[in-house]
Amino acid sequence: MEEKYTFSSLISLIINIxxxxxQFYREIAGRLENRELSIFLLSLSxxxxxxxxxxxxxxxxxxxxxxxxxxxxxxxxSYMEKINSIISSGEMGDIDKAIELSRIIEDLYAKxxxxxxxxxxxxxxxxxxxxxxxxxxxRRLEEFKxxxxxxxxxxxxxx
Amino acid sequence: xxxxxxxxxxxxxxxxxxxGSWIDSKSTYTQPVMNPAKDDVxxxxxxxxxxxxxxxxxxxxxxxxxxxxxxxxxxxxxIYRLKQKMEEHxxxxxxxxxxxxxxxxxxxxxxxxxxxxNIETACAIAYTLAKGEHIDQVASGIDETLVREPLGVxxxxxxxxxxxxxxxxxxxxxxxxxxxxxxxxxxxxxIPMMWCFKVIDELELPPGVVNLVYGGREVSEALIRHPDVxxxxxxxxxxxxxxxxxxxxxxxxxxxxxxxxxxxxxxxPNADLDKAIPALLTSFFGNTGQRxxxxxxxxxxxxxxxxxxxxxxxxxxxxxxxxxxxxxxxMGPLVSxxxxxxxxxxxxxxxxxGAKLILxxxxxxxxEYPKGYFIGPTVFDDVMPxxxxxxxEIFGPVANIIRADxxxxxxxxxNTKTSYGxxxxxxxxxxxxxxxxxxxxxxxxxxxxxxxxxxxxxxxFGGWRESFFGILHGQIDCVDFxxxxxxxxxxx
Numbered sequence: 001m002e003e004k005y006t007f008s009s010l011i012s013l014i015i016n017i018x019x020x021x022x023q024f025y026r027e028i029a030g031r032l033e034n035r036e037l038s039i040f041l042l043s044l045s046x047x048x049x050x051x052x053x054x055x056x057x058x059x060x061x062x063x064x065x066x067x068x069x070x071x072x073x074x075x076x077x078s079y080m081e082k083i084n085s086i087i088s089s090g091e092m093g094d095i096d097k098a099i100e101l102s103r104i105i106e107d108l109y110a111k112x113x114x115x116x117x118x119x120x121x122x123x124x125x126x127x128x129x130x131x132x133x134x135x136x137x138x139r140r141l142e143e144f145k146x147x148x149x150x151x152x153x154x155x156x157x158x159x
Numbered sequence: 160x161x162x163x164x165x166x167x168x169x170x171x172x173x174x175x176x177x178x179g180s181w182i183d184s185k186s187t188y189t190q191p192v193m194n195p196a197k198d199d200v201x202x203x204x205x206x207x208x209x210x211x212x213x214x215x216x217x218x219x220x221x222x223x224x225x226x227x228x229x230x231x232x233x234x235x236x237x238i239y240r241l242k243q244k245m246e247e248h249x250x251x252x253x254x255x256x257x258x259x260x261x262x263x264x265x266x267x268x269x270x271x272x273x274x275x276x277n278i279e280t281a282c283a284i285a286y287t288l289a290k291g292e293h294i295d296q297v298a299s300g301i302d303e304t305l306v307r308e309p310l311g312v313x314x315x316x317x318x319x320x321x322x323x324x325x326x327x328x329x330x331x332x333x334x335x336x337x338x339x340x341x342x343x344x345x346x347x348x349x350i351p352m353m354w355c356f357k358v359i360d361e362l363e364l365p366p367g368v369v370n371l372v373y374g375g376r377e378v379s380e381a382l383i384r385h386p387d388v389x390x391x392x393x394x395x396x397x398x399x400x401x402x403x404x405x406x407x408x409x410x411x412x413x414x415x416x417x418x419x420x421x422x423x424x425x426x427x428p429n430a431d432l433d434k435a436i437p438a439l440l441t442s443f444f445g446n447t448g449q450r451x452x453x454x455x456x457x458x459x460x461x462x463x464x465x466x467x468x469x470x471x472x473x474x475x476x477x478x479x480x481x482x483x484x485x486x487x488x489x490m491g492p493l494v495s496x497x498x499x500x501x502x503x504x505x506x507x508x509x510x511x512x513g514a515k516l517i518l519x520x521x522x523x524x525x526x527e528y529p530k531g532y533f534i535g536p537t538v539f540d541d542v543m544p545x546x547x548x549x550x551x552e553i554f555g556p557v558a559n560i561i562r563a564d565x566x567x568x569x570x571x572x573x574n575t576k577t578s579y580g581x582x583x584x585x586x587x588x589x590x591x592x593x594x595x596x597x598x599x600x601x602x603x604x605x606x607x608x609x610x611x612x613x614x615x616x617x618x619x620f621g622g623w624r625e626s627f628f629g630i631l632h633g634q635i636d637c638v639d640f641x642x643x644x645x646x647x648x649x650x651x
Contacts, residue, residue, distance in 0.1 A: 004477075008265045008486035060249050065269025065613065068445060069437035070474075070489060 004072040007119045010112065011059045013076065014127070015052045017083065017105060022048035024087050024101065028094040037144050041098065044137055051130050055123065062122035071115050079108045095145045102138040106131045163484040165258050166251045166354075170202035173349055173373060175211060176356045178218035179366030184211060184373075190346055195261040195492040196482035198530035202259075204349045206374035212341075212381040215370040219312040219339040220387040222367030227309050227337040229365075235285035237362055238335050242278045244358045245271070252354055256323055257483035259350040261491035261532070262446050264483050274327040274355075276616035280635055281331030283617070288638045289336055297648075304647040309337030310413075311389040313641060314382040316403070318394045319345035319494055320449045320554075323355055325394040328620060328633035329415075329641075334368065338389075338641045341370045341382060347495055349373050379403070384410055390640065392633065393417070397552070397579070397625050404628040415640055416628035417451070417620060419552045420581030424454035424610060425569045425596065428463045430586040434608070436470050442584065442610025444478060444490050444536050448556040449498070451626065452582045452604060452611045456542070456549055456559045458569045464562055468540060472518050475536035475558070480525050492532040493555060499532040502555030506537055509548040509559075514539040520556060544576035552579070566592055574601045580623030582612045603627060 005013070022045040029041035086092065086101050109131035117124040172189065174181040184205035192202035207215075226234070245252070249271050256267040292305040313333055317326040326342050333340055344352035356371045372378060383391050383406050390413030393403045400418035407414035424442055426435060442454035459467045481488035493499045503521055510516055520535030534556060542549050542559035549559050563569040573583050584606030585596040593607045603621025606612030614620055619636030621627075631640040 006263065006265055006487060006489055008263075008268075012486050060253075060268060061246075061272070063265065063269040063272050065266065065273055065611075068263075068265050068269060069441050070478075 003075065003077055004070045005074070005076065007059070007063065007068060007071065007116060010071055010074075010076075010116070011055060011123065014109070014112065015055055017108075018048045018052040018055070020083070020087070021101065021105065022046075022052070025098065028098065031094065034144070037095075040140065040144070044098075047133070047137070055126060055130075058123045058126050059120060062120045064119055064121070068119060071119075074108070074111055074115060076108070079104060095141060099138055099141050099145065102134050102141065106134045106138065109134070162482060163254060163264060163486065165484065166254050168201065170350050170353070172203045172205060173353050175205075175207060175215070175373070176360070176369070176371035177211065177215045178222075178370070179360075179364070181360075182211075184208065186211070192259060192347070192350060193495065194258050195494050196528050196531040198496070198532070202350055204346055204373045206346070207372040207378050209377075209381050212372055212374075212378055213385065215341045215372050216312055216314075216382070216385045216387050218367035219341055219370055222365055223309075223311050223337075223339045225365055226339055226368050229337070231285050231289060231335070231337070234335050234337065235282060237364060238278060238281050238285070238331050240362055241331060241359065242275060242282065244361055245275050245278060245355075248354070248358050249275070252323055252351060252358075254484060255354050256348075256351045257491070259348045260319070260322055261494055262483055263488050263491055264486055266446055266491075267483065270321055270324045273613070273616065274324045277324075277327045277634060278331045280616040281335045284332060284635065284638060285335045288635070289642075291644070301648060301650045304649065306645045306647060307638075307642045308645060309642050312339050312341065312387050314388050314391050315340060315342045316379050316382070316391060316393045316395070317342070317344045317352060319347040320446060320451075321394075322348035323351040325417075325633075326352060327355075328394070328417075328616075329392040329637055330369070332635070332637050333641045334364075336638065336641045339368050341372060341388070343372050343374060343378055343382060346373055346375055380406065383407055383412060388412060390414060392637065392640070394633070395419075400628055401625075413640060414629050415631055415633060415637060417622055417633055418581075418626050418628065419554075419579060420451040420453070420626050421455050421550060421552050421577045421579045422453060422582040422584070422602075423456045423458055423569070423573045423577070424584045424606075425458040425460060425563070425566070425573075425586070426463050426467050427460045427566060427585065427587040427589065427592055429589040429592060430463060430467075431588055432463075432466060432470055435586040436474050438586070438608070438610040439471055440474055440478065443558040444475065444556045445611060447491055447493055447534075449494060449554050450611075451622075452613055453554075454558065454584065454610055455553065456544070456561050456572075458561050458563050458572065460563045460566055460569055468517075468560055471558070471560075472538050475538060476518055478536050480523060480533050480535055482528055482531070490536070490556065492528075493534060494532070496532055498555065499534055502534050502553055502557065505548055505551065505553045505555070506534075506557060509539050509542075509546070509557075512546045512548065513541070514543075514546060514548060514559065515541045544572045550577060566595065570596065570599050574599070578625045581621075581626035582606065584610055584612055603632075
């Protein structure tokens with residue numbers, strides 16, 4: 001059966017994803033020896049919490065009531081499976097998890113943004129902006145990963 | 160998915176708001192107020208006594224003399240603060256609307272957003288449309304000035320289906336222009352407006368500027384007849400609207416009456432069905448079909464019929480019903496048991512008339528809410544425009560599929576087969592068809608590739624024929640309703 005969401009249920013799910021992501025970054029930040037990376041991850045966690053608040057505020061402020069149409073075709077189930085599998089993975093290193101998690105969420109938000117454009121243009125624009133910001137953050141994580149062999153201390157812990 | 164928490168499970172015996180205070184009505188008559196998803200009583204609403212109506216109007220009349228002298232810049236500041244307060248209480252008002260009316264939380268939030276847009280529009284009115292005109296030296300030594308002045312006390316009588324929004328097509332505009340008000344919400348869904356008044360109370364307006372009473376026909380009549388009331392702004396059904404309009408005329412009161420509808424939605428062979436189908440679901444089943452802009456008659460033009468019918472029915476059959484505080488629910492219950500019976504009887508009528516019932520919403524079962532007033536999406540095929548189900552306003556989730564050979568035939572149906580003229584929509588990718596439709600249909604709110612043609616607050620809320628009585632409409636149009644002009648010819 002085709003998966004579909006109401007605007008509210010989709011946005012609530014996204015807010016939940018931000019909270020999950022925030023918690024994940026806090027947890028791995030606490031495990032790392034690389035202080036600079038740890039601080040960066042904590043800042044990502046704070047960004048996620050701010051995103052959640054902004055998205056919640058924006059979805060209340062800008063619903064175009066005449067365009068409240070069901071949202072389908074996002075395949076959210078598959079995204080959630082990937083997100084949960086990455087967070088609980090025992091095989092990936094923390095930094096790799098963070099990079100992959102960010103990539104999946106960016107992709108989801110970019111797609112969700114286009115789906116909700118008529119229902120809430122402002123929320124759509126916000127999701128698109130958050131997706132781009134996460135893309136920038138992911139690139140920074142990749143820089144940390146590539147710089148790791150030259151730095152003292154472990155970048156990742158086996159989990 | 161978790162249900163969002165209710166603001167309160169019960170709201171007690173509702174109080175009147177008169178002269179800046181919450182008052183227990185002395186009335187011995189109260190009516191239960193229901194949560195239609197659960198068939199639970201969530202409040203009692205007293206019907207105000209005639210003395211209490213008089214008290215409310217008199218306090219508004221006394222307050223008017225001071226309020227009209229309050230500089231418009233000061234009045235505007237109250238309205239700016241009202242916007243801020245409504246934003247703070249946005250979620251509460253939305254959840255209460257869902258709880259009392261039954262609409263989904265998205266629909267309720269959308270309603271709250273449109274309410275706030277009306278407040279924002281009133282702020283704009285203060286500095287623009289409230290102005291007058293002046294011409295210097297119309298004759299030697301003589302200047303001529305047009306001044307716009309507020310008229311006094313008005314009453315606003317609200318509908319059940321947009322219990323927070325509809326009175327706000329008038330409230331902030333009236334206040335910023337210097338008028339005072341007595342508001343009477345629907346006795347079926349009074350709680351959202353009661354909560355809005357709690358928010359208004361936080362503004363600390365001068366006592367008497369806004370007042371709130373509850374009741375039915377008798378209270379409405381007492382308000383309209385009151386010698387201190389200058390006019391009535393009413394939103395509701397056409398039969399009641401006609402009565403209100405006649406009564407207002409009899410007592411020489413101004414009236415805005417936004418009334419009922421039987422809206423046609425036309426889909427031409429040029430339509431993009433991928434985009435049209437979700438919009439049609441919102442049009443026919445949004446707010447459980449309980450809105451004056453809802454689609455009722457779905458006209459399939461020419462060869463679009465087969466694919467339109469198949470896809471529309473398939474999509475409609477998958478709508479999730481339930482309690483609107485569950486964010487995954489797509490359609491709530493009807494507002495009352497009486498409404499449910501009424502809609503069910505129309506479905507029976509359709510079957511009797513020979514229409515083909517291809518999706519029957521009567522026996523829908525919502526396991527978590529077995530006592531809710533649910534009727535599922537219902538679709539008739541082979542409907543003829545002269546059938547009762549095609550002509551009467553059903554006000555429920557019932558869609559009638561009617562076939563037309565061409566656009567001309569569809570337009571002809573809209574203009575001759577219904578006496579209503581609230582809205583009409585067309586789905587097409589042809590600009591020529593859209594223009595033709597827009598110019599020729601005798602309706603006030605036109606949708607092109609939009610299933611709910613809801614005007615923004617800075618446009619009037621349209622309506623023609625038996626969907627509207629009066630001259631001026633709700634939302635921004637009511638500036639000339641709440642004020643009148645003085646023309647001053649001066650020589651010094």
